[in-house]
Amino acid sequence: MRWSKALIPTHKEDPADAETVSHRLMLRAGLIRKLTSGVYNYLPLGWRAIRKVEEIVREEMDRAGCQEILMPVVSPAELWQETGRWGIYGKELWRVQDRNGRFFALGPTHEEIVTDIVRNEVRSYRELPFTLYQIQTKFRDELRPRFGVVRAREFIMKDAYSFHRDDDSLDETYRRMCDAYTRIFERLDLTFRPVEAATGAIGGSTSHEFMVLSDTGESEVIVCECGYAATDERAEGTVRPIETGESPLPLERIDTPDMKTIEEVSEFLGIEPWRLVKTIIYEADGRTVAALIRGDREVNEAKLGMALGADLVVPAGAETIEKVTGAPVGFSGPVGLEGVEIIADHTVEPLVNIVVGGNESDVHLKNVNPGRDFRTTEFHDIALIGRGDSCARCGKELDSFRGIEVSQAFKLGTKYSSCMKATFLDEDGVGKPFVMGCYGLGVSRTVAAIIEQHHDDDGIVWPTSAAPFDVEILAVNVKSDDVRQAAEVLYDELQAAGVAVLYDDRDDSPGTKFKDADLVGLPLRVTVGDRSLKRGVVEARVRRTGEQTDVPRDGAAQEIQRMLAALT
């Protein structure tokens, strides 16, 4: 492609509304443009990178024995109502109506649709197992789109769904899919790590996420030197208990005007946050419950859900909190709290003389003692585990890192097939629900993750596998006949050889073109200028290492192909 004819709008300055490296560089290098919040145009360079990644994903999916299909973006509400997700998925499900007022969802994921296909078409265990996948635009009306293409409302995803007669078969495919993901991310030169994950809105039993290590990542991963790795939501561990050996003191009421947060109250009283206990009111499948957690800790809602045997646990709204506690948000406490279950974290049990909300506006209680001053329904492990806690497996201290979640795999079991009555006839003549797995991979997000890990101060440094072009030819001065002719010949020869080449034939100053070349970051740059042509050479420069080599003008195309091959 000739740069002079291509839509590659680069910018010298950083865009004002981009925070992360990948977002900034994707805008500056002209890969993407925002249409509206969380919705992006992919310009030629961005789209070529997307397609390179897609192609690798396809190759590995096909190698793993999957079949590519394409399902519609639009699906009828009734299908989502069958599984209950029309309600459960919440506001994130992007709903539209047709001219008759009938409701549809723009697909955020396709379990319902693929299960509908399979229940209509597959009858026998003899047809199992198999895996279907697609690469398609997905829609999720995110609470907060951000970081460009990393968290978009419209994005490109590969989603795969496997169907089995039993768990053993699912386990085998699950492993194979995780292996495929490993190969994909290795081919893309990513530093990544598979970690145990919670199942969230998709559901199912086991799940793993593939995390690309990045400080700008939105996910916190808990790791142990014993090899354990899990998302913070999923991580199991032990919070070190605090025992002071103090004797219980008499309960006191204290005025805490307008102090609603742990920070405010602990600062006001001059005590450590762990001397406070937070009381958080949740709605769990319709029940109202109070969760108690030490002031220096957060509740893990997934764990709380497990403790309660509830599918959906959400923080209660302000009205519910006032109704239950008789006080505005910020002053909830367990003392005298009637009519709700009180679930406390294990670390609350040994505490002595703690501070809690008074269930009365602007009032807290001091020297509260569990057991003496209030009763809990049950003690459970409901704390979010973090760096410094001890590993549930080996007891060593846990560490953490940040990552971008680029893919996730789930063992769904019969979660969808059961409620959608998707069954097959097994060997024993009995109809059974399909055992299912699903495997998502964010394609557009992966491109951003690649840039997060592969850039320098000058711009993107593409790994060859994802680069929009293999080579850039940079003609220093297109007004020079010699330069132009040499560049054109090289351009033709490389293209004829099947090399993807971007030819910077613009009539611009050399500085501009060098800067743009670094910004766009193709693996190999070939500079054609009078200075080197006089010596009968062109200059090849490897973007990643900066290594520069004189290449004789005659036979340059062959030499450049050799260099490219060495880069991959």
Added chain:
RNA sequence: CGGGGCGUGGCGCAGUCCGGUUAGCGCGCCUGCUUUGGGAGCAGGAAGUCGGAGGUUCAAAUCCUCUCGCCCCGACCA
């Protein structure tokens, strides 16, 4: 949704507090000449309903009301 901030040529910004010439600056863009190895020089030029609506005023980018959009921090997930 809660908290913070921003909307002024394509991009980055100043001007707004304290209303008052023709709304500026840098980059980019167009034309010409010169230049050509790390974001060139000179000359000329195009391009802005100051996010939108309503209001106050002799006068509004600037003040008031409403509204739309965007970004950042938090609760979500590929």
